[in-house]
Amino acid sequence: MKRIGVFICWCGSNIAGTVDIDKVAAAAGTMNGVVYVDQNKYTCSEIGQAMIKDAIKEYKLDRVVIAACSPRMHENTFRKTVESAGLNPYYLEIANIREQCSWVHKDKEAGTAKAISLIRTAVAKAAMNEALFAVEMPITRRALVIGGGIAGIQAALDIADTGFEVDLVEREPSLGGRMAQLDKTFPTLDCSACILTPKMVDVAQHEKIRLFTYAEVEKVEGYLGNFTVTIRHRARSVDLQKCTGCGECLAKCPAKVASEFEEGLVQRRAIYTPFPQAVPNKPAIDRAHCRFFTTGKCKVCQKVCPADAIDYEMEDRLLTNGYGAIVVATGFDTHKLNDYGEYAYGKHPDVLTSLEFERLLNASGPTGGKILRPSDGKAPKTVAFIQCVGSRDKAKGNSYCAKICCMYTAKHAILLSEKVPGSKAFVFYIDVRTAGKDYEEFYTRAYEECGASYIKGNVSKVFPEGEKLLVRGVDVLSGALVELLVDMVVLAVSVDARADAKELAKKLAVTVNEHKFFTEAHPKLRPVDTQTAGIFLAGVCQGPKDIPETVAQASAAAVKVAAIFSKQSLLSNPTVAEVEQKLCSGDMSCMAVCPYGAISEQVVEERRGREMVTRKIARVNVALCQGCGACTVACRPGAINLKGFTNQQILAEVDAICL
Amino acid sequence: MKITTDKVNSNLVREVEEVSGQKVSACFQCGKCSGGCPVVLTMDVLPHQVLRYAQLGLVDELLHCKTLWICASCQTCDSRCPRNVDIPKVIEALRLLVLRNKGGNYLHPNDLSEKVRRNAPQQGLVSAFRKFAK
Numbered sequence: 080m081k082r083i084g085v086f087i088c089w090c091g092s093n094i095a096g097t098v099d100i101d102k103v104a105a106a107a108g109t110m111n112g113v114v115y116v117d118q119n120k121y122t123c124s125e126i127g128q129a130m131i132k133d134a135i136k137e138y139k140l141d142r143v144v145i146a147a148c149s150p151r152m153h154e155n156t157f158r159k160t161v162e163s164a165g166l167n168p169y170y171l172e173i174a175n176i177r178e179q180c181s182w183v184h185k186d187k188e189a190g191t192a193k194a195i196s197l198i199r200t201a202v203a204k205a206a207m208n209e210a211l212f213a214v215e216m217p218i219t220r221r222a223l224v225i226g227g228g229i230a231g232i233q234a235a236l237d238i239a240d241t242g243f244e245v246d247l248v249e250r251e252p253s254l255g256g257r258m259a260q261l262d263k264t265f266p267t268l269d270c271s272a273c274i275l276t277p278k279m280v281d282v283a284q285h286e287k288i289r290l291f292t293y294a295e296v297e298k299v300e301g302y303l304g305n306f307t308v309t310i311r312h313r314a315r316s317v318d319l320q321k322c323t324g325c326g327e328c329l330a331k332c333p334a335k336v337a338s339e340f341e342e343g344l345v346q347r348r349a350i351y352t353p354f355p356q357a358v359p360n361k362p363a364i365d366r367a368h369c370r371f372f373t374t375g376k377c378k379v380c381q382k383v384c385p386a387d388a389i390d391y392e393m394e395d396r397l398l399t400n401g402y403g404a405i406v407v408a409t410g411f412d413t414h415k416l417n418d419y420g421e422y423a424y425g426k427h428p429d430v431l432t433s434l435e436f437e438r439l440l441n442a443s444g445p446t447g448g449k450i451l452r453p454s455d456g457k458a459p460k461t462v463a464f465i466q467c468v469g470s471r472d473k474a475k476g477n478s479y480c481a482k483i484c485c486m487y488t489a490k491h492a493i494l495l496s497e498k499v500p501g502s503k504a505f506v507f508y509i510d511v512r513t514a515g516k517d518y519e520e521f522y523t524r525a526y527e528e529c530g531a532s533y534i535k536g537n538v539s540k541v542f543p544e545g546e547k548l549l550v551r552g553v554d555v556l557s558g559a560l561v562e563l564l565v566d567m568v569v570l571a572v573s574v575d576a577r578a579d580a581k582e583l584a585k586k587l588a589v590t591v592n593e594h595k596f597f598t599e600a601h602p603k604l605r606p607v608d609t610q611t612a613g614i615f616l617a618g619v620c621q622g623p624k625d626i627p628e629t630v631a632q633a634s635a636a637a638v639k640v641a642a643i644f645s646k647q648s649l650l651s652n653p654t655v656a657e658v659e660q661k662l663c664s665g666d667m668s669c670m671a672v673c674p675y676g677a678i679s680e681q682v683v684e685e686r687r688g689r690e691m692v693t694r695k696i697a698r699v700n701v702a703l704c705q706g707c708g709a710c711t712v713a714c715r716p717g718a719i720n721l722k723g724f725t726n727q728q729i730l731a732e733v734d735a736i737c738l
Numbered sequence: 739m740k741i742t743t744d745k746v747n748s749n750l751v752r753e754v755e756e757v758s759g760q761k762v763s764a765c766f767q768c769g770k771c772s773g774g775c776p777v778v779l780t781m782d783v784l785p786h787q788v789l790r791y792a793q794l795g796l797v798d799e800l801l802h803c804k805t806l807w808i809c810a811s812c813q814t815c816d817s818r819c820p821r822n823v824d825i826p827k828v829i830e831a832l833r834l835l836v837l838r839n840k841g842g843n844y845l846h847p848n849d850l851s852e853k854v855r856r857n858a859p860q861q862g863l864v865s866a867f868r869k870f871a872k
Contacts, residue, residue: 539774
């Protein structure tokens with residue numbers, strides 16, 4: 080007979096408010112095998128844990144049931160408590176009487192009855208718990224960073240500075256990401272490129288970092304400490320070893336296409352480096368638009384290249400590497416404005432998105448940093464800035480606030496007043512949100528010192544009116560209708576998750592939320608982790624954020640990676656599937672359902688009567704198995720059991736509820 | 739006009755939400771409805787203010803305003819509202835509240851001849867009962 084101790088937590092009033100603890104304790108005392116029952120206001124506190132340890136020793140407990148919050152909250156804490164008292168940590172069982180009982184019920188009587196039921200099942204299972212032991216696994220001490228924007232750059236540099244190897248994969252021909260497109264950064268107005276490009280160069284020159292541009296993640300296998308990742312190195316058609324970056328080819332290429340980096344405001348060539356400070360500062364051929372690849376004739380770039388670096392025969396290469404941890408830093412897309420006909424975007428050239436306006440501000444942009452109307456090249460005297468375009472819009476945009484638009488619109492208003500003397504900015508807003516260090520002061524500067532007029536009210540319609548644009552709205556505060564003739568309209572576009580975020584999530588076996596942003600393991604306490612061990616998040620791919628927050632998260636992700644790599648070895652999760660050789664029929668249904676590829680065939684030799692026969696059975700790779708239990712359900716002879724959740728244990732729980 | 743706890747706690751918001759099927763509390767006062775309304779110049783209470791009054795329980799002001807009878811239900815506001823509030827439906831609900839408070843229909847179905855009752859479109863009959871009551 081097992082000696083089981085039951086510890087019931089009040090969790091302040093979280094549990095005690097809806098569950099009669101004394102009644103539960105009395106009922107627990109009568110359960111089979113229970114020799115000790117105790118209750119505590121906060122079992123997770125140091126005192127609460129000490130009481131458990133003392134009770135284990137004093138009453139010679141060999142199984143422990145803790146009735147408290149969800150095991151996802153404190154199971155690890157309590158396993159350590161039990162272990163420090165000399166028991167195997169897997170002798171612990173948790174009855175979740177908070178999330179699955181007190182928090183979701185109001186009726187105290189029913190809540191109490193349910194708590195008793197939950198504890199009875201936990202006691203029944205605890206009696207059958209067996210000692211489980213973790214296995215040590217080696218670690219591949221090389222990190223993969225996906226995405227070469229400021230998030231990926233910072234994460235890669237921080238990991239590399241701790242002395243571990245990093246591979247950085249960027250889809251575009253150059254590092255830089257969104258931050259490279261920006262002109263100035265709020266709230267200090269320092270030049271974005273001036274603070275970013277040194278970091279880009281650092282990445283290229285760091286001895287611990289291998290940079291793969293024009294490359295994408297193709298396939299991810301494995302687990303924490305031992306991921307195997309296949310990277311597609313897209314055919315750049317330019318040999319990076321030979322190319323000197325002289326730029327001869329860029330000038331001569333006859334094929335033109337809208338520049339992604341310049342947000343389509345100007346054209347680039349089919350052979351191109353995205354921007355002047357690109358790293359590596361060597362071109363790639365965009366085969367979809369290259370005259371040679373589309374028509375079979377041209378080869379001008381090859382003729383003019385003095386280094387013989389152009390290689391039309393180059394093919395995509397798939398290279399596979401091992402990694403111990405992965406940082407995802409894939410950034411964002413700006414919101415598409417197809418559903419916002421009322422703002423005349425795409426119908427009038429002087430209606431711009433904020434990122435397009437950003438390029439007009441930039442000294443290396445299409446106008447050399449002068450704010451000029453795309454329609455006639457004149458400087459705009461009045462500009463209407465419309466905020467929340469595609470944000471906070473349940474009807475046809477994103478329901479969430481994109482967080483950065485209030486600040487960058489204030490920045491645009493300030494820069495407009497500096498660059499076009501005598502100009503006037505009108506900012507249409509719903510709410511202005513400027514929480515952040517020195518942010519409110521920056522916003523104040525826009526309307527106090529730089530003359531921006533803030534109008535509370537969303538613009539309803541923009542009409543082209545001759546050379547100008549008529550902006551119609553209402554000032555909600557005064558109730559006055561607003562009709563402004565302006566020279567330019569700038570739309571503060573919302574921030575979307577990358578269009579292909581879901582596909583990457585699938586490859587990585589991590590989750591995304593309803594807006595396709597990657598989901599963190601815990602919104603407050605584990606904002607950098609994903610639910611998949613060893614995969615971390617940095618930057619806007621996890622949710623809208625500004626540059627300081629992105630950099631902070633990237634550095635946090637780097638520390639998480641370094642923490643893994645600085646361990647001697649990793650301990651495996653012992654709650655994995657186990658095949659009983661005698662029962663396994665070898666039909667391999669389990670292999671088909673395993674999402675982690677952890678089950679393979681194994682040939683075994685068995686004595687059958689007088690002769691030895693060989694046959695195949697299933698084998699579980701304990702390092703790959705994540706303990707999901709899918710195989711145990713698929714197995715018809717019932718040969719697979721999940722350790723810690725065996726069929727017998729589950730049945731005991733069911734019996735405890737039903738009988 | 740004064741906002742008081744009694745008014746804010748009045749049943750108006752609930753009643754309007756029930757009759758219109760719209761969530762009045764969803765409005766965050768961006769004013770996009772008023773900015774684009776083609777008949778707004780003749781209104782005494784602007785569309786976004788109708789929503790605000792309703793949220794605050796300013797019953798009298800709402801039920802006596804001209805706006806209710808000016809709104810043409812053209813749906814321009816509805817098509818642009820970022821909060822999915824069908825404002826014409828809210829205004830229609832307020833019109834109904836006014837009419838119901840007045841009591842008495844302009845027409846009673848029993849007063850109509852058999853021929854009219856059978857052949858007139860249902861919607862026409864219903865609006866005849868109510869709208870002529872103004």
